[in-house]
Amino acid sequence: MLQPYSSFLRESGCITVMQRDMDAAARKTKHRRVASLICTYIFLVILTILTVLPFLWMLSGSLQSERDLFRANLKWIPNPLHWENYTRVVTEIPFARYFYNTLKISLIVVLLQVLTSAMMGYSLAKLEYPGRKIILLIYLSAMMIPFQVIMVPQFLLVKDLGLVNTHIAVILLHAFSPFGVFLVRQFFMNLPSDLLEAAEIDGAGYIKQFVYIVLPLGLPALSSLAIRTFIFTMNDFLMPFLYLNDKALRTIPVGLRSLTTEYHSNYGLQLAGSTLALLPVLIVYALGSNQIINGISMGGGGSIKG
Amino acid sequence: MQRSGKQLSARARKQRIVGYAFIIPNLVGFVLFNAYPTVYGLVLSFMRNKTLREYTFVGLENFQQMLTDKYISIALKNNLAYSFTTVPATILLALLCSVLVYNLGRKGGFFRNALFLPHITASIAVATVWKTMFLPDKGLINVILHQFGISNTPRWLISTKTALFSIGIVSVWQKLGYTMLFILVGLQGVPKELYEVGDLEGATGWKRFRFITFPLISPSLFFVLITNMIDSFKVYDLILQMTEGGPANSTIVLVYRIYQEGILRLNTGYSSAIAMLLLGLVLIVTAIQFVFERKWVYYSDAA
Numbered sequence: 001m002l003q004p005y006s007s008f009l010r011e012s013g014c015i016t017v018m019q020r021d022m023d024a025a026a027r028k029t030k031h032r033r034v035a036s037l038i039c040t041y042i043f044l045v046i047l048t049i050l051t052v053l054p055f056l057w058m059l060s061g062s063l064q065s066e067r068d069l070f071r072a073n074l075k076w077i078p079n080p081l082h083w084e085n086y087t088r089v090v091t092e093i094p095f096a097r098y099f100y101n102t103l104k105i106s107l108i109v110v111l112l113q114v115l116t117s118a119m120m121g122y123s124l125a126k127l128e129y130p131g132r133k134i135i136l137l138i139y140l141s142a143m144m145i146p147f148q149v150i151m152v153p154q155f156l157l158v159k160d161l162g163l164v165n166t167h168i169a170v171i172l173l174h175a176f177s178p179f180g181v182f183l184v185r186q187f188f189m190n191l192p193s194d195l196l197e198a199a200e201i202d203g204a205g206y207i208k209q210f211v212y213i214v215l216p217l218g219l220p221a222l223s224s225l226a227i228r229t230f231i232f233t234m235n236d237f238l239m240p241f242l243y244l245n246d247k248a249l250r251t252i253p254v255g256l257r258s259l260t261t262e263y264h265s266n267y268g269l270q271l272a273g274s275t276l277a278l279l280p281v282l283i284v285y286a287l288g289s290n291q292i293i294n295g296i297s298m299g300g301g302g303s304i305k306g
Numbered sequence: 307m308q309r310s311g312k313q314l315s316a317r318a319r320k321q322r323i324v325g326y327a328f329i330i331p332n333l334v335g336f337v338l339f340n341a342y343p344t345v346y347g348l349v350l351s352f353m354r355n356k357t358l359r360e361y362t363f364v365g366l367e368n369f370q371q372m373l374t375d376k377y378i379s380i381a382l383k384n385n386l387a388y389s390f391t392t393v394p395a396t397i398l399l400a401l402l403c404s405v406l407v408y409n410l411g412r413k414g415g416f417f418r419n420a421l422f423l424p425h426i427t428a429s430i431a432v433a434t435v436w437k438t439m440f441l442p443d444k445g446l447i448n449v450i451l452h453q454f455g456i457s458n459t460p461r462w463l464i465s466t467k468t469a470l471f472s473i474g475i476v477s478v479w480q481k482l483g484y485t486m487l488f489i490l491v492g493l494q495g496v497p498k499e500l501y502e503v504g505d506l507e508g509a510t511g512w513k514r515f516r517f518i519t520f521p522l523i524s525p526s527l528f529f530v531l532i533t534n535m536i537d538s539f540k541v542y543d544l545i546l547q548m549t550e551g552g553p554a555n556s557t558i559v560l561v562y563r564i565y566q567e568g569i570l571r572l573n574t575g576y577s578s579a580i581a582m583l584l585l586g587l588v589l590i591v592t593a594i595q596f597v598f599e600r601k602w603v604y605y606s607d608a609a
Contacts, residue, residue, distance in 0.1 A: 040406045047403065048420045051479065055423075057446050058435045116332035123328035127321045135329065142340055144592060146540045148561045149581040152568035153343035153350060176335030206324040235428035237543045242569065253430040257547065260434055267438045274431040281426055289419040292426075297491045 055282075062086070062272035085272035092262075093255050094247075095276050102251040105167055105174075105240075106233040110226050112175035118222055121184030122214050126196060127206065136185075139178040148238070155242060165245045174233055180225050187221035188214060220298040227295045234281070252277050350578035361575070368579035378580065381558045384470055385587070388559070389538040392474045392481075396534055397527065399478065400485035405519070407486070408493045418490065422483035429480070433547035436476045437463065440548075463549055466556035473544050473557060481537075485530050492526025493519070521604035528603045532595055539588050560584045 056076075063081045089095070124136055147154075154173060155164075163169040191214065199209050215222070237253040244250050250258075259273045285292065314322070351368055353361040372378050403421065407414035424432065439446040440462035448459040462472045496519065504518050542561040545551065551558040560580060568577030 040409060044403070044406055044410075044414075044417045048417055051421050051424060051483070053446075054432070054435045054439060054479075057439055061438060112335075116335065119328040120332040123325045127325035127328070128318070129322040129325040132325070135333070138341070139336070142336070142344070144536070144589060145340075145344060145585060146536065146588060148540050148542065148564060149585045149588075150340070150343040150347050152564065152574055152577045152581065153347040154339065155569065156574065157339070157343055157346070172335065173339050176332055176339055178336060178340065181332060206320065210328075231426050235426070237428070237430050253428050253543075256428075256430050256434065260547070267441075267444075270434050271438060274434045277431045278427050281428070285423065285426055289422070290415070293419060293422055293487065297487055 055278075058271050058274055058278075061268060062275045064268045082268060085268045086276070088269060089259065089273045089276060093259050093273065095252070095255065097248060098250055098252045098255040099280065101167065101249060102234055102253075105170055105251065106230050108171050109174045109233045110229045112171070113177060113180050113229050114222055114226050116176065117180035117184045117225060118215065118218065119210070120181045121188050121218075122210050124181070124185045125188035125191075126193065126209075126214070139181055142178040143182060151238070151242065158243065164243055165249065166243070167249060169243050170239050173239060174229075174236070177229075180229065183225055184218065184221050188218055191217050220295075223295050224298055227292060347578045347581055350575050351582045352575070353578075354575040355573070364575070368576050369582075371576065372579055372583060377555065377558060377563060378560075378583070380555055381560045381563050382583075382587075384557060385539055385541075385559050385584075388470060388474055388477075388541060389535060389591075391471075392477045393531070393534045393538050395474075396478045396481045396485050397530060400482055400489055400530070401527070403482065404486045404489040404493055405515075408490060418483075418487065421486060424480045424482070425484040427480075429543035430547050432476065432480060433544045436472075436479075437548045440472055464553060466554050469549055469553060469557045473541075473548055476544055476548070477538070477541070481534060485534060488530050489523060489526050492523035495526075496522045524603040525605060528595075528599060532592060535591055535595070536588055539584065539591075560587070 060076050062085055063083065065082045065085075124132060158164055158169045158173070161169075163172075195213055195217075196209050199213055204212070235253060236251075237257070240251040240254045241257070244254060256273050256277045260270045263269045350361075352363060352365060354364045354367065355361045403417075407418050410417070442448055442459065442461045442464055445462070447462070451459045460468050463469050500518050500522070501514070504514050509517060540561060541559055542565070545557050545559060545562060549557045551562055560583065564577050564580050564584065566577075567573045567580060
């Protein structure tokens with residue numbers, strides 16, 4: 001920006017000093033920028049290592065025998081590799097069954113939640129009827145209430161319904177979270193009403209508007225909700241722990257807990273169990289981390305502001 | 307324009323029908339499985355049960371008992387200490403990380419994804435791994451510290467002084483990436499022109515952050531603050547798996563007590579009273595944050 005001016009000064013016999021100073025200043029900021037870049041990388045790399053370290057330790061420890069882990073010196077790659085930890089875990093814990101249970105519950109919960117939240121979100125955002133505001137207020141305040149606060153009454157309710165020890169109980173308790181409705185509503189509020197009005201003029205009823213306009217446009221929010229709910233339900237411990245007593249019905253987190261309580265001193269075994277428990281998630285994440293993160297933040301980003 | 311006298315236009319009537327029809331699925335489920343237990347819990351907190359079926363109204367007795375229950379005061383103290391240390395730590399660290407990642411542009415994506423990893427992993431598994439890392443003699447952390455020459459290593463989960471702190475470390479580790487992601491989204495929403503204007507005015511480094519970046523990401527920070535706070539009061543999985551409340555009750559928390567009284571001992575009335583305490587705590591802390599919101603959260607008018 002100062003180029004023409006400085007060249008004028010130079011030509012008119014004025015200072016080359018000025019040019020030198022400017023170059024020096026430019027070089028200094030460039031140095032500073034490079035330095036800060038290097039610091040940034042160092043810091044982030046260290047933090048990444050710290051983040052990933054427990055997983056590496058988990059892998060390493062899972063292949064060590066009970067005696068190996070008792071030694072105080074560190075060996076990252078044990079020799080020999082004790083794969084029997086894994087075979088023991090798989091024979092003790094029906095991991096495939098647990099994985100199926102966890103997946104089944106999570107998928108049904110996601111389906112129910114996304115569907116009902118989408119419908120309710122649309123209704124609260126774009127339609128008018130008495131009681132709308134009150135319902136919104138109730139949902140808003142319900143969002144503040146941690147599930148742990150109502151878990152005991154919920155348990156009594158489930159007991160009365162005779163649904164203890166069923167997957168249905170866990171599914172129903174998870175599927176109707178007020179948070180999902182709120183997230184979707186926020187997003188739908190930002191959808192242009194003129195589009196819907198135009199459709200209405202063309203003769204499309206509200207249901208058609210919902211299916212053909214709102215749903216497609218609302219896909220970012222809905223997929224964000226789906227991903228979040230899926231992750232949460234897959235990893236949930238407390239609810240399956242409370243309700244699923246039958247070994248055949250359990251989910252992975254619960255199965256892992258029973259493994260670690262039964263073999264509370266065999267750390268190699270515990271780490272092998274943890275690895276198996278985390279394997280599906282880690283694989284999916286390794287393949288699609290960008291999609292997952294974009295999915296989560298797209299919907300979330302749209303609803304944070306205002 | 308909705309009503310002319312008592313008659314509703316056909317349009318308004320249709321909106322009502324569809325409107326109600328669409329909320330019924332979620333509403334029914336919500337009322338049955340969320341709202342009803344909440345009210346039930348409130349009512350239960352004033353009751354005491356002799357057997358699982360017989361309840362008697364005891365007024366405020368449960369709450370009085372809570373005042374003298376030393377495990378409640380320990381749990382409460384632990385909850386407050388835990389929340390008020392891990393949440394600020396998480397947010398500050400996440401803020402730093404998101405600024406750094408943001409400055410890296412596209413290359414920052416790798417770090418963003420890597421740091422997010424702990425969030426999607428199950429708490430029970432994570433707790434198991436960290437528990438072995440915290441072992442005073444054979445665990446990774448102390449072994450590394452020994453190699454650096456530090457001989458007096460902390461006892462981590464075994465010592466009453468450091469147990470809760472150790473669990474706090476795991477919590478920060480777990481929540482960092484998720485928190486960072488949301489702040490990052492906020493950062494990406496800051497219009498670049500503002501930075502250019504700032505550069506012209508000579509705002510650099512700290513000034514730039516304080517006057518441009520911070521106000522514009524304050525909604526994201528507020529959101530992250532609220533959600534992290536509420537989440538921190540719910541802590542249970544980590545504690546159950548890593549210490550089971552020990553050593554010597556130094557890591558028990560309110561949720562732990564709720565579970566103990568309500569599910570294990572079937573004192574559903576007392577357990578509900580504790581639950582109400584937890585709820586009250588969450589509400590008060592959240593309300594306080596909202597009071598301060600006006601003072602530091604800046605909502606830009608461009609919506």
